[in-house]
Amino acid sequence: xxxxxxxxxxxxxxxxxxxxxxxxxxxxxxxxxxxxxxxxxxxxxxxxxxxxxxxxxxxxxxxxxxxxxxxxxxxxxxxxxxxxxxxxxxxxxxxxxxxxxxxxxxxxxxxxxxxxxxxxxxxxxxxxxxxxxxxxxxxxxxxxxxxxxxxxxxxxxxxxxxxxxxxxxxxxxxxxxxxxxxxxxxxxxxxxxxxxxxxxxxxxxxxxxxxxxxxxxxxxxxxxxxxxxxxxxxxxxxxxxxxxxxxxxxxxxxxxxxxxxxxxxxxxxxxxxxxxxxxxxxxxxxxxxxxxxxxxxxxxxxxxxxxxxxxxxxxxxxxxxxxxxxxxxxxxxxxxxxxxxxxxxxxxxxxxxxxxxxxxxxxxxxxxxxxxxxxxxxxxxxxxxxxxxxxxxxxxxxxxxxxxxxxxxxxxxxxxxxxx
Ligand code: AMP
Ligand code: GLY
Numbered sequence: 001x002x003x004x005x006x007x008x009x010x011x012x013x014x015x016x017x018x019x020x021x022x023x024x025x026x027x028x029x030x031x032x033x034x035x036x037x038x039x040x041x042x043x044x045x046x047x048x049x050x051x052x053x054x055x056x057x058x059x060x061x062x063x064x065x066x067x068x069x070x071x072x073x074x075x076x077x078x079x080x081x082x083x084x085x086x087x088x089x090x091x092x093x094x095x096x097x098x099x100x101x102x103x104x105x106x107x108x109x110x111x112x113x114x115x116x117x118x119x120x121x122x123x124x125x126x127x128x129x130x131x132x133x134x135x136x137x138x139x140x141x142x143x144x145x146x147x148x149x150x151x152x153x154x155x156x157x158x159x160x161x162x163x164x165x166x167x168x169x170x171x172x173x174x175x176x177x178x179x180x181x182x183x184x185x186x187x188x189x190x191x192x193x194x195x196x197x198x199x200x201x202x203x204x205x206x207x208x209x210x211x212x213x214x215x216x217x218x219x220x221x222x223x224x225x226x227x228x229x230x231x232x233x234x235x236x237x238x239x240x241x242x243x244x245x246x247x248x249x250x251x252x253x254x255x256x257x258x259x260x261x262x263x264x265x266x267x268x269x270x271x272x273x274x275x276x277x278x279x280x281x282x283x284x285x286x287x288x289x290x291x292x293x294x295x296x297x298x299x300x301x302x303x304x305x306x307x308x309x310x311x312x313x314x315x316x317x318x319x320x321x322x323x324x325x326x327x328x329x330x331x332x333x334x335x336x337x338x339x340x341x342x343x344x345x346x347x348x349x350x351x352x353x354x355x356x357x358x359x360x361x362x363x364x365x366x367x368x369x370x371x372x373x374x375x376x377x378x379x380x381x382x383x384x385x386x387x388x389x390x391x392x393x394x395x396x397x398x399x400x401x402x403x404x405x406x407x408x409x410x411x412x413x414x415x416x417x418x419x420x
Pocket of ligand 1: 118141153184185186187188191255270281282
């Protein structure tokens with residue numbers, strides 16, 4: 001079959017790498033892609049947030065199956081446009097993608113499903129929000145309701161910070177995303193992510209992972225899109241995961257179906273775990289980046305079969321062939337990220353690295369200039385390895401990173417520390 005993947009990050013390189021290994025894949029196209037993806041697939045320019053543009057590309061290239069990577073095309077209804085044209089695709093409708101695009105929507109679904117999550121309230125005016133915050137006290141969490149590229153959440157440790165966040169959000173710091181604000185109870189505990197395929201009705205977990213959001217070692221410095229990840233995440237034990245499926249995931253999926261907006265795609269659940277129980281922090285309507293890099297490293301070619309089963313509503317008959325393995329990915333970012341950084345520096349040493357089922361460098365912000373690879377994004381490379389133990393995967397990834405010659409980049413040296 002002919003497959004089109006939408007996106008240009010390390011997540012999409014990892015998806016392309018796994019899909020490409022499956023014999024069902026005849027032609028692989030990625031829009032717009034990056035320099036690493038171009039080594040294994042045909043990359044084509046396209047405004048992937050525009051359903052008409054994606055549909056035109058899919059029809060022109062005779063595409064049988066579309067995999068949507070990022071959240072923006074999902075929130076814009078690209079999956080709806082494709083399905084309306086009878087092109088099979090992996091990813092939720094715009095209505096179902098509200099689980100990521102609106103925090104208050106998610107909280108309403110959780111309440112209806114009786115799923116454990118933080119107590120919350122929604123505000124459209126600063127006065128009542130501040131009154132609520134004064135009543136509840138700090139620590140407390142303030143969230144812009146809409147999509148804010150991962151920056152719309154303020155965990156306020158004192159009252160002053162909380163009230164300031166209200167002024168900032170209603171002052172327009174997050175644009176339209178902040179015209180509604182959710183104020184939430186602060187939850188304490190260990191965070192982990194759970195990835196679950198849903199076909200509208202059936203659910204199938206495909207792995208756990210832990211991200212590293214802060215830019216510097218020891219979880220210091222500002223938040224980023226994620227500086228590294230590993231899978232599995234031992235804090236999300238089988239027992240806690242099974243309970244979360246029964247108490248959180250399946251009830252929310254059932255509630256989405258009951259509302260007439262069944263959820264089809266991957267549900268990325270962020271949990272806060274304490275005293276043997278998970279509570280929901282948030283849902284994302286897509287795969288995580290960089291978590292996908294470790295999930296795909298572990299799943300390999302079967303990832304395509306699972307995504308097809310998901311799109312075709314037959315997850316009840318699908319199963320994951322688990323290997324007793326571990327994977328880790330270390331993000332190599334441009335100096336200055338997540339602040340401003342320069343573009344165009346040259347990365348050397350990639351050609352000499354091993355590339356096999358245990359070692360891969362997934363590209364994120366890269367561009368090929370002739371035969372050289374240049375850095376053109378904040379997060380640039382995802383150095384990824386698999387092993388029988390997390391330590392082995394860790395040592396393999398860091399050995400690869402030492403052989404990359406890129407003085408303009410930096411990486412965290414402690415990825416996986418929580419589990420090592
Ligand atoms: P979100 O975008 O909702 O995932 O929030 C981003 C980050 O903020 C999460 O990964 C948590 O670290 C933190 N966070 C969000 N909500 C809460 C909460 N209710 N209690 C504590 N931390 C939270
Ligand atoms: N790694 C965090 C995310 O994909 O949202």
